[in-house]
Amino acid sequence: MTPTAPDAAELRRRTRDLLAAHPPATTDRADFLSARFDAGLAWVHYPEGLGGLGAPRSLQAVVDDELQAAGAPDNDPRRIGIGLGMAAPTILQYGTEDQKRRFLKPLWVGEEVWCQLFSEPGAGSDLAALGTRATRDGGGGWVVNGQKVWTSSAHLARWAILIARTDPDAPKHRGITYFVCDMTDPGVEVRPLRQITGEAEFNEVFLTDVRIPDTHRLGDVGDGWRVAQTTLMNERVAIGGLRLPREGGMIEPVARAWRERPELRTHDLHQRLLTLWVEAEVARLTGERLRQQLVAGQPGPEGSGMKLTFARLNQEISGLEVELLGEEGLLYDDWTLRRPEHVDFTGREAGYRYLRAKGNSIEGGTSEVLLNIVAERVLGLPPEPRTDKDVAWKDLSR
Secondary structure, X not given: OOOOOOOHHHHHHHHHHHHHHOOOOOOOHHHHHHHHHHOOOOOOOOOEOOOEOOOOHHHHHHHHHHHHHOOOOOOOOOOOHHHHHHHHHXXXXXXXXXHHHHHHXXXXXXXXXEEEEOOXXXXXXXXXXXXXXXXXXXXXXXXXXXXEOOOOOOOOOOEEEEEEEOOOOOEOOOOEEEEEEEOOOOOEEEEEEOOOOOEOOEEEEEEEEEEEOHHHEEOOOOEHHHHHHHHHHHHHHHHHOOOOOOOOOOHHHHHHHHHHOHHHOOHHHHHHHHHHHHHHHHHHHHHHHHHHHHOOOOOOOHXXXXXXXXXXXXXXXXXXXXXXXXHHHHOOOOOOOEOOOOOOOOOOOHHHHHHHHHHHHOOXXXXXXXXXXXXXXXXXXXXXXXXXXXXXXHHOOO
């Protein structure tokens, strides 16, 4: 925040000026979003010229409330969530000025979808063990070969954030470099991964002699693990810290069914619903507190705790809903292979929610890994022994 950063009154004035110059009812959606970005009202805490005004992050709600009341379009955040929640803060912190100006506006407006090329078949929970290789091409750029997996939105994405091994002689955490990969380049192959829900929301991505210019590197060579931590911490906040109204999210359809279907009620289900309702409300309020802490700086390991809670509650609530509905809870509308643009937890039936929630304890960091992070970085407990910490990656057993 600078001494001249706008306050709430100034942001309201700027927002009303935007609405007057670009009435939502008569302005093309893309044109309105572009004008909003140029006015610094996209994410107000970003620097001027990059969609922001250098204002406190907490004042974003002032802008959003004014725009929502006026019926202004949003940028479909569920569709571009990886770009908004993971790529953008990483580019802002580590990108060059040219990279920020090239990528941030089309990312926020939704012109370009992003995906995340991190996990691999042999490097999921132990991400630092990744084996995708990036080698110099002799002309200043890089050639990438390897395989990534569990890649959401890869079938839609124009760009990807990618980590690859550039020094196999260094220990696994110190030989990684972070890149931006063009998903339309030759050598990038995206294959659907059909899930238990019937959808192929995830993908596996094969990289064969994919050329990436050095201008698409984020951070220093070999410093990719540190850059990736920014992405991962923001990812966990994005997943676990979603802003919800009271009784929003997964608890909403269960509570609604309870009120509308008294014939389904039992004493045991009532007690379990009350417990989960209270826990969901506590999680929602904790998420609000976490977002307030973000005003002061970058997300920390606390986001891992929120993501842990999100996964556990979603699985327990969806299980309760299936039990409450009985035979109806076992119905499923359509097993046809689909490749959706985003996950819709509340737009489909209980069976879908139950099955899809099983992935919540895996995606965005497994619950087991996040428990270690909370134990070590939040509670200050001694870390587990790591015998491979100083061993060159090429000498690790695989």
